[in-house]
Amino acid sequence: MSFVDTFLNWDVMMRVWPMLSRGIGNTVALALTTIICGSLGGIAVCLARLYAPKPVRFLAIAFIDVFRAIPILVLLVLVYYALPFAGIRFNSFTAAVVALGLVFAAFTAEVFRAGIQAIPVGQLEAARSLGMHFPATIWKIILPQALKIAIPPHTSNAVAIAKDTSLASVVAMPDLLKEATDAQALTANPSPLIAAAILYLIVLVPAVRLATFLERRVSKGERR
Numbered sequence: 001m002s003f004v005d006t007f008l009n010w011d012v013m014m015r016v017w018p019m020l021s022r023g024i025g026n027t028v029a030l031a032l033t034t035i036i037c038g039s040l041g042g043i044a045v046c047l048a049r050l051y052a053p054k055p056v057r058f059l060a061i062a063f064i065d066v067f068r069a070i071p072i073l074v075l076l077v078l079v080y081y082a083l084p085f086a087g088i089r090f091n092s093f094t095a096a097v098v099a100l101g102l103v104f105a106a107f108t109a110e111v112f113r114a115g116i117q118a119i120p121v122g123q124l125e126a127a128r129s130l131g132m133h134f135p136a137t138i139w140k141i142i143l144p145q146a147l148k149i150a151i152p153p154h155t156s157n158a159v160a161i162a163k164d165t166s167l168a169s170v171v172a173m174p175d176l177l178k179e180a181t182d183a184q185a186l187t188a189n190p191s192p193l194i195a196a197a198i199l200y201l202i203v204l205v206p207a208v209r210l211a212t213f214l215e216r217r218v219s220k221g222e223r224r
Contacts, residue, residue: 009191016183016192023179024199030096030175031162038101038161039154042108047138049109050116060109067106073167075099080171096168096175104161111153115146152215159207163200176200 013020049060067075080095090098119142127137169178180196 007190007194009189012187012189012191013195016180016187016195019179019183020176020192020195020199023174023176023196024203026093026174026179027165027176028203030093030100030165030168030173033097034100034104034161034165035158037097038104039108039158041101041105043112043143045105045109046112046116049113051134051138064106064109067102068110070103072099072103072164073170075103076167076171092168092171092173095171096165096173100161100164100168103164104157107157107161108154111150111157112146114153115148115150116142118149119145152211155207155211155214159204159211162204162207166200 045060045063048056049064050057052060076096076099079090079099080092083090123141123145124137127141132140165175166177168175169181172178176196176199180192183192184190
């Protein structure tokens with residue numbers, strides 16, 4: 001067989017397209033759910049680390065350190081295969097969201113911590129002197145400014161976690177990589193994997209360019 005017939009077999013790709021389309025749909029759903037849940041959780045952990053009582057701060061620091069250090073693959077296996085022994089069972093999608101979301105939340109917390117700490121302390125003190133409640137100060141003054149600083153690295157982390165969704169195949173999550181691997185086994189041809197790689201590029205390259213655009217825009221805003 002020629003190179004094209006082996007790796008770029010159009011007939012094989014079209015035959016397994018329903019599997020690949022289902023896989024890319026699951027991958028996008030997993031990535032979006034993880035990014036949304038991880039972002040909200042990360043901001044909450046960040047605020048706990050900066051402003052909560054000391055015991056809660058220590059817990060937030062421990063959370064960040066542990067989940068930034070643990071490999072995602074190990075965490076996936078623990079959540080999906082080990083937690084059932086403790087009576088906690090998740091389906092493959094939920095297990096993947098929990099594992100990926102915990103890691104993403106840890107990185108998000110650090111990104112937003114850097115953004116918040118870059119804001120002059122005087123703004124927080126000024127809000128207090130005006131009688132603003134602490135939640136209103138965070139929501140209306142601190143977070144909007146921190147968001148501008150945090151968006152570029154946060155977007156880069158989001159792209160990275162979207163790529164890491166391919167690891168969910170180890171817990172039988174029918175994502176794009178799992179469907180492509182199954183399709184390869186069914187057809188005895190690696191073309192489905194090439195098609196999956198192309199689909200990953202179609203989804204992730206615009207996201208990478210968006211991260212670059214946001215970084216440049218923030219840099220221009222800082223120079224003005």
